[in-house]
Amino acid sequence: VPLGPGAHDLIHFSLVVAGFALLAHFLRTWHSTGEVSARYRPAVLASLAVTGVAFLSYVYLVLEFDQGYDLREGVYQPNAEALNTLVPRYMDWAVTVPLLMVEFLAVSAVVGAAARRTRFTLVGLAFLMILTGFIGAAVQEDGTSRTALIAWGVVSSAFYAALHVVLIRVLRRSRGAMGAQAYTSYRNATILLLSVWGWYPIAYALQVWFGGQWWTVTIQVGFSAADIAAKVGFGALIHKVAKLRTAEEV
Amino acid sequence: VPLGPGAHDLIHFSLVVAGFALLAHFLRTWHSTGEVSARYRPAVLASLAVTGVAFLSYVYLVLEFDQGYDLREGVYQPNAEALNTLVPRYMDWAVTVPLLMVEFLAVSAVVGAAARRTRFTLVGLAFLMILTGFIGAAVQEDGTSRTALIAWGVVSSAFYAALHVVLIRVLRRSRGAMGAQAYTSYRNATILLLSVWGWYPIAYALQVWFGGQWWTVTIQVGFSAADIAAKVGFGALIHKVAKLRTAEEV
Ligand SMILES: CC1=C(/C=C/C(C)=C/C=C/C(C)=C/C=O)C(C)(C)CCC1
Ligand SMILES: CC1=C(/C=C/C(C)=C/C=C/C(C)=C/C=O)C(C)(C)CCC1
Numbered sequence: 001v002p003l004g005p006g007a008h009d010l011i012h013f014s015l016v017v018a019g020f021a022l023l024a025h026f027l028r029t030w031h032s033t034g035e036v037s038a039r040y041r042p043a044v045l046a047s048l049a050v051t052g053v054a055f056l057s058y059v060y061l062v063l064e065f066d067q068g069y070d071l072r073e074g075v076y077q078p079n080a081e082a083l084n085t086l087v088p089r090y091m092d093w094a095v096t097v098p099l100l101m102v103e104f105l106a107v108s109a110v111v112g113a114a115a116r117r118t119r120f121t122l123v124g125l126a127f128l129m130i131l132t133g134f135i136g137a138a139v140q141e142d143g144t145s146r147t148a149l150i151a152w153g154v155v156s157s158a159f160y161a162a163l164h165v166v167l168i169r170v171l172r173r174s175r176g177a178m179g180a181q182a183y184t185s186y187r188n189a190t191i192l193l194l195s196v197w198g199w200y201p202i203a204y205a206l207q208v209w210f211g212g213q214w215w216t217v218t219i220q221v222g223f224s225a226a227d228i229a230a231k232v233g234f235g236a237l238i239h240k241v242a243k244l245r246t247a248e249e250v
Numbered sequence: 251v252p253l254g255p256g257a258h259d260l261i262h263f264s265l266v267v268a269g270f271a272l273l274a275h276f277l278r279t280w281h282s283t284g285e286v287s288a289r290y291r292p293a294v295l296a297s298l299a300v301t302g303v304a305f306l307s308y309v310y311l312v313l314e315f316d317q318g319y320d321l322r323e324g325v326y327q328p329n330a331e332a333l334n335t336l337v338p339r340y341m342d343w344a345v346t347v348p349l350l351m352v353e354f355l356a357v358s359a360v361v362g363a364a365a366r367r368t369r370f371t372l373v374g375l376a377f378l379m380i381l382t383g384f385i386g387a388a389v390q391e392d393g394t395s396r397t398a399l400i401a402w403g404v405v406s407s408a409f410y411a412a413l414h415v416v417l418i419r420v421l422r423r424s425r426g427a428m429g430a431q432a433y434t435s436y437r438n439a440t441i442l443l444l445s446v447w448g449w450y451p452i453a454y455a456l457q458v459w460f461g462g463q464w465w466t467v468t469i470q471v472g473f474s475a476a477d478i479a480a481k482v483g484f485g486a487l488i489h490k491v492a493k494l495r496t497a498e499e500v
Contacts (some may be wrong), residue, residue: 004392005392005393006388006390006391009337009388009389009392009393010389012337012341013341013384013388016341017345018337018342020303020306020341020342020346021345023303023306024299024303025298027295027299027302031283031298033290035288035291071330167337239325
């Protein structure tokens with residue numbers, strides 16, 4: 001889809017701002033792993049890895065976006081590589097969404113063997129959800145088949161639904177086991193994560209049915225905003241839970 | 251606007267110097283988060299994130315500036331990408347100005363639920379101020395419309411005015427709650443921040459009414475100087491407040 005300069009610059013803005021926000025959270029987390037006791041450290045380390053990887057992924061996205069469009073007669077024309085402004089996002093997600101699951105679980109009240117089992121389930125489901133979505137969007141019939149897009153979207157959505165069940169079960173089980181303040185933040189983190197997750201399949205479906213430059217803007221800006229909420233906002237809330245639970249222990 | 255070599259080199263100088271100053275503050279802060287007690291740590295971490303992000307943003311600005319002009323017959327002619335030497339600044343500001351608000355609030359005497367509410371207000375107003383300015387400068391009618399520039403400038407200025415009110419209220423409320431020396435530095439930090447903030451809307455208005463290479467130089471060099479003052483100078487003063495307040499606690 002060709003983009004006017006305004007649309008182009010707005011997408012560019014959202015990509016760079018998301019990258020900067022991720023970097024800011026990364027730097028903050030780097031220097032505050034010590035605020036949390038050893039038991040909850042894995043949550044903070046997961047957040048560090050998530051935002052580090054995602055920051056780099058946004059650097060890559062910005063470069064691909066710059067290269068994927070050529071300015072001709074005042075309009076940005078996508079060239080042969082323009083698909084690359086959506087596809088690299090899946091590579092980021094394939095690593096960061098499983099890590100977000102680790103981050104989520106590490107501050108819960110699920111421990112020991114049950115935690116190991118749940119972690120395995122969450123990480124596996126998250127990875128398969130992204131992988132199947134990626135196959136529909138880019139691999140099968142080179143990403144040109146609407147049928148493949150829909151079919152793989154349905155498979156991916158099954159993993160998506162299963163993840164919701166497991167996440168909510170973990171939240172429920174944590175209720176009695178932590179202080180009221182920590183639980184409130186933990187619940188807010190879950191609500192935030194699951195609400196912004198709603199955007200990803202919607203955006204996936206939008207590309208099946210809609211075209212035009214402002215849809216492209218909506219999808220790209222939406223992804224950037226959702227990534228900030230799911231990684232930085234969620235990370236800040238989980239960090240808070242980890243700090244409150246650390247304080248409870250003393 | 252085509253630039254003579256002297257004008258071009260002066261802008262280039264100011265961009266690189268600002269980048270180096272931000273890096274210097276970043277390195278200093280990186281190694282001095284421990285000077286401040288846990289309570290004021292968020293201020294130092296915010297400053298770390300602000301200067302880290304802004305340093306990277308200046309690296310990006312220098313690259314864009316290099317690419318945006320072609321030297322032909324002894325004059326630097328802007329090419330199709332020359333807008334990019336102003337626009338990336340908004341991307342930096344969209345993240346760093348909200349973080350400067352966090353930094354400001356973290357050493358104030360406002361705590362608990364009131365702090366959470368005020369932080370939310372400050373961060374939201376700061377982000378909206380930058381976003382609306384960006385829409386006027388680059389998105390609506392591709393940044394070519396003088397009416398759009400003025401209209402969005404007015405909207406942005408409303409957020410700007412509201413921010414002043416909130417910041418001054420926080421400063422007032424902190425007066426009795428900290429030592430005289432800490433308060434003096436805190437007041438100086440506020441005065442510094444709000445005075446250099448005056449430059450940004452002036453520069454925005456200048457581009458509506460003035461052209462010519464020396465105006466471009468003024469705007470760019472002015473932004474670089476203002477960014478140094480608002481991030482490094484302000485950061486140093488806030489760091490001092492945090493250290494003094496840490497000492498008071500002992
Ligand atoms: C259900 C579904 C999807 C879900 C994707 C999700 C939920 C992605 C979450 C990404 C996050 C949270 C990134 C981190 O910031 C896909 C793969 C688009 C394919 C279509 C069906
Ligand atoms: C009022 C106003 C503006 C204010 C911008 C400000 C106040 C920016 C501050 C930036 C800082 C402090 C950067 C950090 O170094 C805009 C957006 C130019 C648009 C026109 C109206």
